Amino acid sequence: MAAVFLVTLYEYSPLFYISVVSLCFVVTAAMVLGWFGFDVPVILRSSDETESILPTPEKQMVQVTNPFALEMGSGAASVTDGVSVRACCLEPCVLSCFWGCEVSALQGALQVHQHGPRLSTPQHFQEALHLHYHHCQSFHIGSDDREERHTQIPADRGITDFGPLPRERYPLVAVLTLAEPEARDTYNIVASVTVIHVPDDKYGLSARLVFQILHSTRIGQHKDRFTNNNHNPILH
Known part of the structure; x- marks a missing residue:
């Protein structure tokens, strides 16, 4: 099913097909690197994870x-x-x-x-x-x-x-x-x-x-x- 979809996508637009394959490769590589303990670039992290990493400023209430x-x-x-x-x-x-x-x-x-x-x-x-x-x-x-x-x-x-x-x-x-x-x-x-x-x-x-x-x-x-x-x- 996936092969038929990729063939159809290539026939419709080869440039778009190459972009989708490249994106899938980058995401898969990032997941594999993260699984084995390598640091994942910030651009590939989710927004929730990024917000949790950034320190929250504290303001004293008076x-x-x-x-x-x-x-x-x-x-x-x-x-x-x-x-x-x-x-x-x-x-x-x-x-x-x-x-x-x-x-x-x-x-x-x-x-x-x-x-x-x-x-x-x-x-x-x-x-x-x-x-x-x-x-x-x-x-x-x-x-x-x-x-x-x-x-x-x-x-x-x-x-x-x-x-x-x-x-x-x-x-x-x-x-x-x-x-x-x-x-x-x-x-x-x-x-x-x-x-x-x-x-x-x-x-x-x-x-x-x-x-x-x-x-x-x-x-x-x-x-x-x-x-x-x-x-x-x-x-x-």
């Missing part, structure tokens, strides 16, 4: 406690009427709400924290943003405080929307920082930056937390985390 939590409050939310948020923190903290923060300014501030001095106070964030926002409002939050805080842009500013998509400004950036200097030395996480979408006339998507970034005390260890990870130990 448990870090996140002292911050922020969630949307009750009630309707809009740029003109404002929005309510609820902060639940393990330590007294300061909630700073930056309305109309420029996207490029926030990215620059995050890079400052990653490559320079850590941003651990509201004043540090204000300086890093270079006042590239429309309005800032701050609240002091106690460790047992679960009340909602309502923040909005003053009506006399005349801001009703942030323009069509794509936008150059985030509607609301909420920053949580530890209020007491001693606590900043206790926790590795020293700040939480949350971008919040607030609907307006140009973009009516419902209010929601877009993303959250937690800032660590060590340079280069700022981590993007989902908002539902708050208060849970963070492994990095």
Whole structure:
């Protein structure tokens, strides 16, 4: 049967016949060499065998406690009427709400924290943003405080929307920082930056937390985390 197949294959394409025979010879030789203890070239080894030979890099997991939590409050939310948020923190903290923060300014501030001095106070964030926002409002939050805080842009500013998509400004950036200097030395996480979408006339998507970034005390260890990870130990 095999002879008939090879003859048919040769009549159909002599070049393909030679290639198949050569491949069979190479595979058979490799199997024989491997059976008698000779090393088999890497190119002939299976992918599973190759992966098992390569050393697996090890990365130490470090448990870090996140002292911050922020969630949307009750009630309707809009740029003109404002929005309510609820902060639940393990330590007294300061909630700073930056309305109309420029996207490029926030990215620059995050890079400052990653490559320079850590941003651990509201004043540090204000300086890093270079006042590239429309309005800032701050609240002091106690460790047992679960009340909602309502923040909005003053009506006399005349801001009703942030323009069509794509936008150059985030509607609301909420920053949580530890209020007491001693606590900043206790926790590795020293700040939480949350971008919040607030609907307006140009973009009516419902209010929601877009993303959250937690800032660590060590340079280069700022981590993007989902908002539902708050208060849970963070492994990095």
